[in-house]
Amino acid sequence: MKEAKKFVTRFAPSPNGWLHLGHAYSALTAARAAQDAGGDFLLRIEDIDVGRARPHFVEGIYQDLDWLGLAWPEPVMLQSTRFAIYEAALAKLREQELAYPCWATRGDILAAIEAHKDWPRDPDGAPLYPGLYRDLPESRRKQLMWEGKPYCWRLDMTKARARVSEQLSYKECHGQPETLPLDPSAFGDVVLARKDVPTSYHLAVVIDDAAQGVTQVTRGQDLQPATAIHVLLQKLLELPQPDYLHHPLVRDVTGRRLSKQAGDNGFRNLRQEGMSADAVMALLPPPFGRG
Ligand code: GLU
Secondary structure, eight states: OOOOOOOEEEEOOOSSSOOOHHHHHHHHHHHHHHHHHTOEEEEEEOOOOTTTOOHHHHHHHHHHHHHTTOOOOSSOEEGGGOHHHHHHHHHHHHHTTOEEEEOOOHHHHHHHHTTOTTOOBOTTSOBOOOOTTTTOOHHHHHHHHHHTOOOEEEEOHHHHHHHSOSOEEEEEOSSSOEEEEEOGGGGOSOEEEOSSSSSOHHHHHHHHHHHTTOSEEEEEGGGTTTHHHHHHHHHHTTOOOOEEEEEOOOBOTTSOBOOTTTTOOTHHHHHHTTOOHHHHHHTSOTTTOOO
16 A cells, blocks of 8 residues: 655745744644644745845744744755756756747836737736747847847746646645646746746745645645646646645735735734734634634
């Protein structure tokens, strides 16, 4: 009989701000899932955004989670130490001609779709990439590379779907577990490696979840649509497919979802004001608090 894989889940914050109560909820949800399953809770620092990630935010993550009573195995995986691994995965996709370089700026993209009323948007609300630079002859690509302008790498979604043509689905573990269908094509030619960073969130997250043996990805509902991209990349890169638990987002009293960008500094401030971890937990939605 095949031995069941050990349950492994993770909390994977980006250190470009202080953690807010939504992060506390996410980390506690993951840690509790690991505890219930007799498995492991891992921490991973998603610091690929070299322009915004800061060491004091990494330290802040360790301190805040420790204060909440969480523990995780060391050493913690830092994505900024793994760029060569992401580049190797991208090379694999390039060799299969599933990725192409794209020199388009944001302005170029907006100009290309300007004349089209009701240009389609992806599930995150961004306008679908209009395919600029997708079908360039190799000679033109070489020439553009010589010119030295920055470019990103995009997934050729049509070719990727030709390679992996089956209906994709995943197991959602929030509430009663269920199998849900996925439609990666709705995202178009997603970025695999940014102009300034040799990977993207999508590429790094699937590689690292596989590298860490994650069997359940625990994260907020805002990332549920992106699961379509992640499962497609897992198939293309022949990585195991984990289950997913997308938990509801923590909202403030006005119903607005918390975000670092909006300056929701959250529980670091509360803790520095002398609030206890129990009192902070009581602010969270069930099962941790009454919030
Ligand atoms: N690093 C992402 C964030 O902080 C989370 C990624 C994930 O859990 O898949 O929003």
